[in-house]
């Protein structure tokens with residue numbers, strides 16, 4: 033991945049920056065300039081809380097080549113208290129325990145490596161609470 | 163708008179076809195379609211293809227395929243909407259004929275998936291690279307999340323999912339063009355290896371090579387080519403958010419509902435009028451969701467349709483009589499056109515052991531990504 037492409041996403045990957053539409057309250061993550069619900073363009077930036085609840089999930093047994101060594105691993109769509117939704121891996125638990133309704137905290141972690149000498153790519157992963 | 167008819171069809175078998183290249187597959191299907199209609203000329207060609215660039219490093223398929231068909235000079239372009247590329251090409255061809263811009267249009271779909279590309283990664287390029295693929299999700303993973311959401315909401319079971327595969331393999335066992343002609347049992351599906359929970363290997367469509375092509379013309383010129391044209395009476399295309407996380411209800415495919423509504427409206431028919439359908443069963447859960455969203459089965463009742471026999475040959479609304487993507491195979495760009503060929507043959511009474519008796523009106527539904535695009539066509543025998 034060329035470094036500008038990685039750098040460009042730093043706001044959403046590093047600090048969970050999202051946008052809330054002032055017209056309809058829809059929260060989009062990552063932030064956008066046009067609201068996907070009402071096409072409004074008056075949006076405010078907010079950082080999502082580093083916690084949320086699993087909406088739906090799976091355990092990936094056959095992963096993409098970069099993730100083969102990690103399989104099986106749990107992935108989930110998580111909704112934060114602000115209503116933002118994001119796709120994350122859920123770690124530090126039995127993958128099969130990750131089910132809809134599970135409360136997770138969102139922690140800053142290494143997501144992937146771009147080859148042996150490429151960029152270490154960071155972002156957020158879910159960790160079950162309690 | 164002019165009335166549009168399909169007057170010829172050709173397709174390769176689907177499977178791991180090591181002896182044929184991307185262009186070989188296209189030429190076999192396209193020449194088959196032209197020959198079946200006795201056509202030696204077309205005005206334009208639309209080539210549905212998801213990713214010749216990533217699968218075999220070949221883009222610019224419009225001129226390449228026209229050239230290899232001996233038709234360099236003709237208008238030709240590739241059409242892309244991930245796994246819905248074939249259906250989308252058919253929509254483009256329909257518009258070219260309906261509008262009066264073209265009198266004879268070749269619509270083809272082709273994909274060469276087994277030439278060594280990293281198929282998981284290529285297919286994942288139809289998802290959101292920045293918010294989904296980055297984190298390690300795969301296509302089976304996305305549909306597994308749809309499946310789990312459907313289970314939560316409607317009580318769908320792993321066995322219900324297995325029945326979709328059992329039914330489609332049974333249908334595919336009767337199709338000489340199908341990649342997998344062996345039948346499977348519920349037990350075999352539930353014992354197959356896990357791909358992304360709750361989806362197992364036998365809930366998933368295979369990696370395939372193949373091509374399919376149809377010839378379109380205005381209905382009032384159809385007799386030049388055939389005495390059994392099939393009218394395309396409705397077409398509908400719709401989109402949804404590309405990322406699954408951006409959909410309020412991950413168990414519902416909004417693009418399928420909208421594309422179907424548009425096609426029904428144009429055709430002037432309702433779901434009750436459909437007698438045979440091919441829907442996009444890239445994964446077992448997809449067939450269930452597509453049947454519900456297209457109105458062919460009541461919302462929340464899709465799960466039991468396969469087990470109860472409603473969607474089997476001989477049932478109220480036979481679905482995926484070709485074997486579907488599951489058994490017939492899923493060369494992604496070819497799928498939408500191959501679906502049209504199955505319904506074309508059904509409405510002409512040419513489906514042999516798979517024939518749905520007295521079928522007059524049929525439907526195809528072709529989907530891209532995790533449901534971010536959907537194309538529906540409705541057909542009527544003449």
Ligand SMILES: [Zn+2]
Pocket residue numbers: 053054055056057058067068069070071072
């Ligand atoms: Zn809004």
